[in-house]
Amino acid sequence: MTTIPIHRFFSESAWIEGSALAQLEHLTRTIPDIAALAAMPDLHPGKYGPVGIGMLAPDLHPPLVGSDIGCGMGLFRTDLKLKKLRVDKAAERLKVLDAPWDGDLRGMTEAAGLAPTPYDVGLGSIGSGNHFCEVQAVHEVRDEAACREAGIDPDRVHVLVHSGSRALGASSLEALVRTEAGPLACASEEGRRYLAAHDHAVAWARINRAIIAERAGEALRGAVEPVADLAHNFLEPTERGILHRKGVAPADRGLVPIPGSRETLSYLVRPSPGASPDALACLAHGAGRKHDRGSMHGRIERVRSVREGLKRNPFGGLVVCEDRNLLIEEAGDAYKAIDQVIDDLVRFGLAEVVATFRPLVTFKTGLSTIGRREGGQGRGR
C-alpha cells in the first residue's frame, strides 16, 4: 500500500485542532487515489472534510469543495480619501446592504455569459455566517513597489468583500448529497453536469462580490476598482488531476488578500515565485476558525455592555451586525491569530507581505429582508 504524503505548511506551535488533523488523515484513507495533499496554517475542521487544504485527485469530490462553491475574497480600492471618512456615518450608510439589490440582475448575468437561475435574486447580497463587507484603511505598507503597481494608495479607503455563491452553489451540492453520489469521473454525465454547475457558481460568486463592492462604494459616495479577487472553494482540472481547493486561496494568479478577523489586521500578500510545488499553488485564505459557533456563546458573556463592546474593534472601528447571535459567534476570539498564520506562510517560503489593512467598519448581514425575496433561503451559506 502506498502512503499518501500530506505536506503541512504550519509550525509546531500553530493552533491546529486534533479533529482537523483527523479529518486530513481520514481523507487519505477514504480517497486512496489522492496524488497529493497540502495543508495550510489556517487548517480547521469542516462539515465534509478539513478546511484549508489543496488536494489533487483523479476524480471530482464535490462535498470537499462544499456548498459555498466559489466563495472568496475581493479586495477593492476606492477613490475616497481616508481622512474624509466618518466611521459612524459610513457604518450607517452601509446598512443599505441589508436590502435586496435593485440593480439589473439579468444584465449582470448576461454580461458574464451566465444563464439565468432562480437564485439570481440573491446577487449583490453578502449572506450570513462569516461573510462580510469591510471598509478598511491601509495600516502598513511593506512593499511600496507592489502597492504602487496594484494601485494601493494608503491615503484612500479600501473595501474587502467575503461572499460566495449563496443558495446557487448550495443547490448543486444538495442535489448530489441527496443521491449519495460518490466521487464523480470528470467525463461522466454527472461529472460534466457538476463541473458546469461549479463553473457557473464560481463566476456568479465573483460577480456577487463585485456588486457588493459597487453597492458599498455607492453607499459611501465613491467609486471602486478591483485589486484582487480570488475564490477559495473551487476545483480546477490540471495535468496531474483535479486540484480541489477547500478554504485555500490560489497562489498562481497575483496578490492574495488574507483576512484576519473583524478585530485584527488583514493582510495582502504576494505568493513567492519559488514556493514549494508541494503547496499545490495554495495559500491560507484567512486566520481559520479556532472555536466553533456554538462554543462562542459560552465564551462571551451575554450582558448588554459586553455585547455592545463587540460592536467596536480595537482600532476604533465599528461592527454593523443586527443579529445578536452572529455578533457573538463571529467575534475576533472565534478565529486563530492571523499574525501566526502569516508568519508560517513566510517561514515556509510561500508568501511575502505587501501591506496590512485595519478594519474601519465591518458589515455583517443583519436581519435580512433578502430571505423573503429568495424564498426563505437568505440565511443559508
Ligand SMILES: Nc1nc2c(ncn2[C@@H]2O[C@H](COP(=O)(O)O)[C@@H](O)[C@H]2O)c(=O)[nH]1
Ligand atoms: N477582516 C475580517 N475577516 C474575517 C471576518 N470574519 C471572518 N474573517 C476571516 O475570513 C475567513 C473566512 O473563512 P471561510 O472559511 O469562511 O471562507 C476566516 O477564516 C477569518 O480569518 C471579519 O468580519 N473581518
Ligand SMILES: [Mn+2]
Ligand atoms: Mn469563504
